[in-house]
Amino acid sequence: MAYTIKVNGKARTADVEADTPLLWVLRDVLDLKGTKFGCGMALCGACTVQINGQAVRSCVTPVSAVGANEVTTIEGIGATSVGQKVQAAWIDIDVPQCGYCQAGQIMSASALLARNPEPTDADIDAAMAGNACRCATYVRIRAAIKQAAGLATADSREV
C-alpha cells in the first residue's frame, strides 16, 4: 500500500508492503542512498537515521511504523545546526577511511549532541557503541564529536 512519510522536511510517498523496512524505502524507493545497509538486524548502525531527532536503526523500522513522525537522513542532517557542525568536524578531522559507516555515525553523533551539547567520553561511548566502524576510525570519531561540541579534542581517557 502507499505510505506517505515525512523525510528531510518533505512528504514522500512509497507504494510498498507494510513490513518494508524504512531503510529500503529510503534507498530503493526514494533514492536516498546515503543511509547504508550493513547487517539488517540493528547490530551495526550503518542504517541509522533520526526520527524526531532520535537515532533509529532504519533496517528494523517498518515503514508502517513511521506514521507522521519526522525522518531525517544524512542527506538532510546538514540543515540542522548540530548536523552542520558535526559534518564540518567530520571533514576537518578527516574521519572517514572507507566511509561506509560514516552516515550512520554522523546521524548518531548529531542526535547525541542535540540532546547533550557537552558529552563526556563516557557519554560518547554510550551513544556511539551501536555504530560499528570496520575501519576502526574511532579515535577520530571521538575527536570529531568533541570538536563539533566545541570541546578540547584530547581523549580524557588518556593513561
Next chain:
Amino acid sequence: MLLKDRDSDLAPGAAELAPDPSRRMFLKAGAAAGGGLLLTFSVPLMARAATSIPAGLDANLPSLNAFVRIAPDGTVTIISKNPEIGQGIKTMLPMLIADELDVDWSMVRIEQADLDPAKYGAQFAGGSFATPMNWDPLRRVGAAGRQMLIAAAAQTWSCAPADCAAAGGVVEHMKTGRKLNYGALAATACTLPAPDLKTVALKDPKDFRIIGKSMRGVDTPLVVAGQPLFGIDVTRPGMLYAVYQKCPVFGGKPVSANLDEVKASPGVRQAFLVEGGSDPAGLVGGVAIVADYWHQADKARKALKVVWDEGPTATQSSEGYAAQAAELAKQPGANVIRKDGDLEAALKGAAKVVEASYFYPFLAHATLEPMNCTAEVKGDRVEIWAPTQNPAQGRTLVAKALGVPEANVVIHMTRCGGGFGRRLSNDYMVEACWIARQAGAPVKLLWNRADDMQHDFYRPAGFHNFRGGLDADGRLVAFHDRFITFSDGGKPASSADLSGTEFPARVVDNLLYETSMIPLGVPTGPLRAPGSNALAYVFQSFIDELAHAAGKDPVAFRLELLGEPRQLAAPPGGPGPFGPMPQMHTGRMRDVLTLVADKSGWGKRSLPPRTGMGVAFYFSHLGYFAEVVQATVADTGAVKVDKVWIAGDVGSQVINPIGAETQAQGAALDGIGAALGQAITIDKGRVVQTNFNNFPLLRINRAPPVEVHFLTTAYPPTGMGEPALPPVIPALCNAIFAATGKRVRSLPIDPAQLKVA
C-alpha cells in the same frame, strides 16, 4: 640448510615493485580533448612476479601509468587508477604528481578511472603495494610536466629555461617578474618534446610542499554528505534486485528448489537455479531470486527451500580440525620449511626448555558494505559496476563464465565500503553477471550479512607447536615450530603457509620449521596483512614466553635477539626471476622497538594491579612496526585495552601524515577487535556465524587511544595499509600476561580463562 620461500598471496619484494629507470619509460605529451596539456606516462616494472600480483593481471601490460591533464584554466586533473577501499590511495598518489609538478593542491581534481589495464597497467588494491610502486615514477611524471611547462614559458619569452622558476601552477621569469600560469602554457607545452624521465630532476625533499603535508581525503566531503559513491548505491534504468542463495556447505550444489512458491511472493519476477562450478572463486551454484525491490527478493528468500547436494566438505568441522591437528602435532612435520644446525642436540644442551602450543581461528573479512555488484548484459556485451580490489581478475572471470570476449566486459570501479582483501576475489561479480543475463535486465545483486559472513575467503586457522631452548645466560639457542596448517589441492591453502625467513630464523643457530597439512574444504584468502596477522601473534607471543623464562625484560630480550644492526640474509639461490624478497634489517627494527619503549614509558611507569604492558614487533609489507599495549584485566576476566603506542619505520618520507596515522590507528584497532572476539567456526562444512552478534566488531567503547610515531630513515617510502596490524595482537596478549600471569595461547581471548579464581 633447507629453505622454502613463503608463497605469499601478496608479498612481493621491493625489487619487484621498484621501477627500473634504465628500462623503457614513456612519457607522451599531447593536446587534451577540450584543450590543454595531456601527459601520458608509462613505465614497466623491472620484474613482475606473476605469483605475487593478484591473478588475472596480464604481465605483459605496462605496469605503471599515469594520466595528467592541465586545462586552459589551470586546473590539473589526475586520474586515479586504483580502487579506493579506504586506504586513501585516491588522495595519496596524486600528491606525488602534484608536488613535483609544482601546483597548488587546491588546483588538483581527481577522477576515478574505469578498468582499462591496456591504458593504466595494473589496477588493484592489495599488499600495501601502491607506495613503493609509485613513489619514484609518479614524482617523475610531475617533474617532467613541470619541466615542459617551464620550457614552454622559456620559448614564449625567448629565454633560457634556467631563467624561469615554477611554483603554485605559475612560471615566473625571474629577472623581469613576468608570469604565466600553467593553463596559459599548456597549449605550447603540448607541442614540445617530452623529456627523458630517467634524467628529469626531482625535488630535494626539503622543497616538498605537498608531500609530507596532511591532505584530507579527496572524497571526504562527499562521504560526509551521504553521496552515492559505493557499489551498493549504483542504480540503472529498469534495474531489478537480486539475492542469491548458495549452499551453506562449501562446494555444495543445488539439486532442486520450490521456485514456484518463491515466485508467488510479492514483487518477485524470477527465481531460478544456477548450476555453477566447483571453484569457490568462480561462479558457485545456487538459487537466484530477482524482484522489483531488494527487500522483496530478500523476503521471498525466507520461503525458499532448496535440496542441496552438500558434497564432501559436509564432514568437516573446527572440532575435527583440532583433533587432526593434535594427532599431527605428535609426528614429525610432513614438510621441512627450514632446518639450521642441530635442534635436538641444542635442546638437550639447553639450560631451560620452554614448550607451548598456540591456536588462532578462521576469520571473516566482514567489510561493512556487503558484497554486491550491478551488471547489465546486452548480447555479448557486459557492463559492470562493482566495489572490487581486483577488477582485472573479475573481468577474466566474467568473460569466461559468460563466454564473451574480455574486451566486451566494461568494469566501473566504485568506492569500496571496506576491502581488507575480501574484494580481491570477484565471486559476487560473476554471480551478478550471470543473474543479469538470465533476468534479461540490469540487476543489482546484494548479499545479506549472513551470505557475506558464510561465503568468504577466510583467514585460515592455524596450530603452532613451539619449543625453545635457552642457555645458562638466557640466550635463545634452539627454536622449533611444528605448524599444523591447511592444504588446498595438496598445496598450502591461500594465506596458510610459513616462510623459512619467519623471525627468529637467521638469528638462532639451531632451528626447525616444519609443517603438516590438513585438507581443507573451506575457501581461504588474504586478510589485511595476510599470514603476518596470524604469525605475528604466535611467534611474538612465544618469544615473550622465552623472555620471561630467561628472566629478561621483554624489550631487552628482543633487542638482544635482533642483535647487531644488519640486513638478514636473503634465502639462498640468489635473486630469482623476480628479484630478491625483501628481508628484515635488524637495525631498523631495533630502532622502532627502542622508540616505542621510550614513548610508552616502558619499564618506567608503575601500574595498578592487573594492569600490564606488552610489546611486540613485526616486519611485513616492507614496514617495520613495534607496538606496546597497556591492558587491564578485571577480576571477571574482562579485558580493557587502555592504550596502544605504535612506532613505525616506512622509510624516508611519510607521504600523507594524516592518512598514515589513521591507517596505523585503524590497523591496530582492527587487530584488537579480532583478538577480543572474532572467530569463524566450521560445523558440518558450513560457517556457524551469521552476523555481528556472533562475529563482533570492535566498538568505540572498547577502542583505546592509539599514539603513533614514525621514524624516518634513509630508505624508500613503503605502504601503510597493513604493516601496523600484526604486532598489536601479540602486544595485547603479552600485556594480558603481564597483568595476570596467564598466557593467551588461543584466540579470540577468552575472559573465562583470565578471571580471578
